[in-house]
Amino acid sequence: MAVTDGMIVKPMPKSGMTFDAIKEHLGQLEMPDPHAHFARAFRGPKDVQEVGKYAFERFMSDNGFFSLYMPYMQIIEQEVIAMGVSLMHPQEKSTGNFTSGGTESNFSALHAAKNWARGHKPHIKTPNIVAPYTIHPSFQKAARYLDIEVITTDLDAKGLGVAANIAAAVNDDTIMIAASAPSWAYAKIDPIPEIAAVAVDAGLWMHVDACVGGYISPFLEKLGEKITPWDFRVPGVMSISADLHKFGYCQKPASTIFWRDVALQDYHYVALDDPFLGPYKLAGFSGSRSAGPIFAAWAVFNYLGEKGYLRLAQQLLDLKEKLTNGVNSIEGLRMWDVDVMPLHFNSEKAPTSAVYQGLLEKGWMMLGLVSPEAITICADAAFSDEDADLFLTDLRDVTETILARGDAQEGGIRYG
């Protein structure tokens, strides 16, 4: 391998490597657990991973392209959608689609809303959506593709979206209001009932980004946690994105986009009649795609069932308490008060970015926030008590070393 002007130059090898040589090479690259844990988030415990892996491998070469037509695959995908939507307080005809992740799910919602607005608000030529400032960047990204403007509004002191600010920002070109359950940035569930009421009053599409909370907060609620309602029980919520590959503990890439009513799903589909190929209508944005993630999600749902998800939700609550107490017991560190996950903390003595850098130097692959600065812990059901102990020991060591040295090397915090 050579590097020229920062670009790797490597011709195709004349003859191939042996399988053993490939295994050896890749084995050297693999980042060990638990330090690489957060970069692999989100995973279930070992047995859940095994079940998903079995189904994934068995069906990875089948083409999800055919999921609307081939019965064996169509049934599996529809069962995943049906089980998923059953957690969202569905209306009589609520349904959904399987996607490759939160970004595609949010893209699908924007795309459907834009199509819907063509019929319902034909005067709009330059559409916009309004959302709290904490809305995930995947909305900005999707909006760029779709030529939609994103208007963001100020939060309250706790980091929550404010319905009145959203109402004030809506204008004649607004097609959608979006909010989070929870946002990644503050891990807080926006006041969806109040925000959705603004959407209903203004006759707008209301989307809830539950990519993080979709497959955990229904179970936390059943365990007695106080959760702001955000799903289809809230009048006006028209679509919800919920990631299977986060707290659904399914293999990546996997997410769901749910529609309040099957009639809204029509705005999602792009049905073409190709002069050569004939009818061309697929489940989502992708063409050919592995059916592995669809079968893996089916296997994980059926393996865990409601009881399994409740058990893992309780396990996560216990882990959250352990990590919160552990972080707060270290000088100057302060865990944020979050509704669901992920966990964020900052440092009030040693600079947060220096602590972040110190964790990277100890081999921990961390994510963080830049404003206000924070370090993110993507805890999941595969992060054991022992992993948490090791992490807290390293965190204490890093923080105390920085405070003792007093010459902090600040480093660039990254989300992605």
Ligand SMILES: Cc1ncc(COP(=O)(O)O)c(C=O)c1O
């Ligand atoms: C709130 C929220 N929405 C959307 C996404 C995008 O999800 P993905 O990375 O699966 O595309 C994320 C990712 O963390 C998220 O936190």
